[in-house]
Amino acid sequence: MAAVQTCTKSNIYTLLQRHPMFSHLSQEYLNQIIQLGTLKTFRADEPVVKQGETINYFFILCTGKLELSTELDIDKKIAQTLSPGDYYGEVCLLTGEPSLINITALKKSQLLLFDKDQFQQLISLTPQLNKKVVAALSSEIKRINQEIMQGKNKELALAKFITESKYSLKKLVGKSRFIKALRHQINERARDLEPVFIIGEEGTGKILVANTIHRQGPNKQQPFIVVECEELVEDDQAVKIFGSNTADTAPVRFGFLELARGGTLMLNNVESLTDNAFLRVIHYLETSREVRLILATTLKNPQEYMARRFPAIDCQALFLNAIYLKPLRERKRDIPDLVDHFLAEKQKKYGSKKKAYLTNDAFEKLLSHDYRQGNIKELAGIIDRALALSDQNKIDAEAIIIGEINQNLPGYDLFRWQSVKKLIYSGTWPVSVQFLVSCLFLLIMAGCFWAPRETASQLNSLVWFYVGPVIILTSIFFGRMACSICPFSFLANLCQRLVCLNKPVSFISKYYYVTVIFLYSLIFWFEEIFSLRTSPLLTGLLFLSLTVLAIVAAVLFKGDAWCKYMCPLGAVIAVCSTLSPVELRANTEVCQNKCQTYNCYKGGRLPGCPLTQHVMYIDSSINCKLCFRCFKNCPNNAVKLSLRPPAREIWSLVNVHWGMAAVVAAFGLMLLPFFTLHMIQAIFPTKWGLIFNVIYWLLFLVIIYFSLRFQAKSPSAKKMVPYVRLFFAFIPLIAGGHLAYQLDHNTSLHLYQLIRISGPGESIPLLDLSTLIQLFVLTAGLAGSLLCLFKVYKNSKVKVSPSLAYPLAAASYGLMVFLLLMTN
Structure with a gap:
């Protein structure tokens, strides 16, 4: 082979940009990958890989065309060709086995090469690439099975790689009584090769427990393979698990049992198997111990389920070695240890040198959550996200975003209209309009104090007879758009730029509804008892009081704490905004697959969300004041301003408010x-x-x-x-x-x-x-x-x-x- 020639940085960068596997990556990651790969050129008819040769690199074909062939005795069999974007070497690289095929350049070709260490770094740098490689390797299993008998070795290597890549947790974490008892159960089950049935909710660690049993067992050097039964095609389940060799002309299809020979095969979500596949599994358990089978389910009562599904079969033997995993909400004593573990793991991932820690308020928020969406897996995701959202090593409660990801519901995106986008990007709405409204508000408030009596009375009538209904109507039709031009918020933000003490908001955020209901009740009581509709002076004092409270909140707390936790008018607007046909939401698929900056929360060209929200988790207009900062900050154009059926969020609500x-109950009863x-x-x-006071305050x-x-x-x-x-x-x-x-x-x-x-x-x-x-x-x-x-x-x-x-x-x-x- 010719010597490897290193290309210039710009050439490699161009190749990566054109390559479909890397086109979605950011410039930062591409620059890191450039330091790993080297480019190699092959002339037409030049051999790239020889059958039986041990190769120590993984390559991606960038330009040209390659031919794959196998040599069986004196015959040469053409398997297929590789085109730009195809790749090879991952199996040989992982197993150390020689290549089973020849690869020859059909015309001048360029290959991007990564050795074993570089390949591992490449995957760790790009999680999306990791998913694509795993998916591609799974597809490769099927192709090799159909082409040559030796595919068994390759499938085994791939199965190991997929399992180790997908399930990185290596040990049980926690000090609770449950964890101590679980460790004892695992030690007992690992002594022999008897089947085990693991029962637990999603994310409770069933695969970790199964892997721990395998690693502590007598055959720990043998394969450990996890099969997600719900991902298997129903008509093909039995073949996938047990394999087939039904015809002399058909290639042998090695099942997972054959691949796990001498080791452990875990069937996760085993209830998803068809009756035929399940009965064959039961028969195998009764007749063989060549492979230890570990079954796992999320069913609360699998014994009752099995008795109902197979009434003619005694399935009690399946549960002789059952392990029940408690959900995280029933063993919250382990949460601090889990948090420390995930913080350490995630910091290694992000390369942070300073040790991160959670504030007491953040821990309290984690401990108060019930983790029904994913248990330990959900907690790991929350910690990962909190680390990414926190600029410092201290993680406060605001960075602990808990809830389900909003669904992508249909709607007409108003940002399709360039005029709407231009209105937002130019700052005309809401920045300029908010400034004008704030000036008008100050004039009205000044008029209430110092204008002539007749003028003051007219201003007062304008406020009480027209502004109130207009605010409610605009909220019903346009969401919290009134909040985006609120003068209280504008004046408070001006003062916050001068000084902000950044005090914790934990107590206020926990009991915000008490503050809102009290201020709301106080204002309406004040309005009726003191006849504010006829008193400009008292109206001016009310406006002045609300302005002072908003400014004090801005000075004490970061962000728009007044708008989020205290403002009674904002609460009325927020409640009415749920009826609006206008909503601001995120394309969650873009957020999950492309977002690496969290600019909607942390800020970019503008400060982050004033209500400290991640737009991907917004499922109600209550949590969005339509300031459009997220839209301006998002580099992936994931934010949408959509028309929807009015009040749709009421029946499609995902997270608890x-x-x-x-x-809402207070607004109705009052x-x-x-x-x-x-x-x-x-x-x-x-x-x-x-009488009114007694009834009202009672x-x-x-x-x-x-x-x-x-x-x-x-x-x-x-x-x-x-x-x-x-x-x-x-x-x-x-x-x-x-x-x-x-x-x-x-x-x-x-x-x-x-x-x-x-x-x-x-x-x-x-x-x-x-x-x-x-x-x-x-x-x-x-x-x-x-x-x-x-x-x-x-x-x-x-x-x-x-x-x-x-x-x-x-x-x-x-x-x-x-x-x-x-x-x-």
Whole structure:
């Protein structure tokens, strides 16, 4: 062979960019790979690899064409050809076995070569390449089986490689009683080659336990192979496991049992096997111990399942050596040890020298989670993500993002329109508009204090009669767009740029719903008791108080803590935004496969998300104030502004927002005192204030009490999703109630009398324009809630009884209509 000639950096870089396996990688990773590979050129008819020759490199064909052939005695058999993008050498490199084929250049060809160490570095540098190589090697197994008998050795090497690449955890971690007992069970099971049945939820470590049993057993030097039964084609399961040799003309197909000869074969999710394949497995267990079989399932009661599935067969023998793995939520004492282990492993991956650690708030957040989505595997993902999101070695609670990844639901992406993208990129929306709104807000607030009485009264009327309904309506139709131009946020951010103490927000974030409900209740109580609609001075004081609170929050805490945890107006907008036909979401497939920077959270050309959200996990408009920073920061164009069916997120909610469910309940229940206020004033003209205050604040205390009691029980997040959806299904009716309440104070609408009855001396008004609009709004709210309830029941996997929800919605609507007609 000719000597290897090293290409220039630019040439190799160009080749990598053109290569389909590397085209998705970032420039940073390409530059690292350049240091590994070397380029070699072969002339036409020049041999590249000779059959029987030991090769110590893996190559990718960049240009040209190669011919693969085998020599059987005096005959030469052409296997196939390789085109640019194909590769070879991974099996020989991994096993040390000589090549089973000849490879010859059909024309001038260029190959990119990696030796064994470089190949391992290449895979560790590029996780996506790792997946492609593993998938390609799996495909290679099938091809070699069909081409030559010697494929058995190759399949075995590949199976080992796939198993070791996919399951990197090498030891049990933890000090709980369960782990100690589990280690003892593993020692007992590893002494012989009897079959083992491992039972546990997804991510509890079934494969790790099986591998540990194998490594401690008498045949630890023999193969350990994992078969994911749910990934096998049903018609081909038995052949894949047991192999076949049904015809002289057909190639031998080696099954996994043959590949694992003398070692251990694990059948994961064994319940996915067909009856035929399962019965053959049972028969093998009864007749052979040549291969230790370890079965694993996620079923809660596999014995009952097996008895029901195979009533004529006694399957009790399968469970004689059963191992039950507890879910992580039942052994949270192991979480600190697991966290330390994953931190150490992930830091090696990222090459960090400083030891990372979690704050107490971050640990508390991890300990409060139930890990029903993936147990230990889920915890590992959370730690990996937290390390990537944290710029320092300290990981705080904000970096612990817990929840399911949002689903890619259909919608029309408004960013297809260049005019919309230009509006955002130019800063016209929301930056310029927010500045103008803030200036207008300061003028109105100043007018409330210092303008002439008539002008101040007009400004006050403008605020209370029009701004309130407009905010609710814009939230219903455009989401939290009002928050993106909020003057309180603008002024608070200006002060935060000057000074920020960066205090922890753990207590406030944990009990944010208490703060929101209290401030909301206080404002509306203040509005009714002190008649703010007629007092510009008090309105100005209210605005000034909210501005000061927002600024104080900005100075104390980083990000928009006021908007996320405290703002009562923002909470009203957030609740109403769930009904919006506009949503900002991520293309989660792009995020999962391309994102390496987390710019939406950490920031890029602009600061990161002010609500400290990762856009991939946003499944509700509650958590997005439409500032569009994520859109501007994302280098992969993964952020979408979509039109959707209104209120769709209510029945498609993935993550639990039970704190907001408490806020929704409070917003709904607090309507009762407002709708009954005029009636109380009429019945108790001298003591109405005392009676209203007692009812109002007693109701507030009841709501807070039950909310705190509910949180103290630490409800399961997964189980709570259907019930949170139920709470959210009442949002249309609640929003309609608040809008009707706001419209009731617009005196100009009451002037338009639609129906009057002639009485003695004068006509009596029965229906005015305001009442008609209010009835329409409440009816639309009821229709929306009934639709949401129907969709929630239809889409919920956990069936919740509709027997109470529908009557409750109808009764609430009837009560509000009755009180509305009585007071008007």
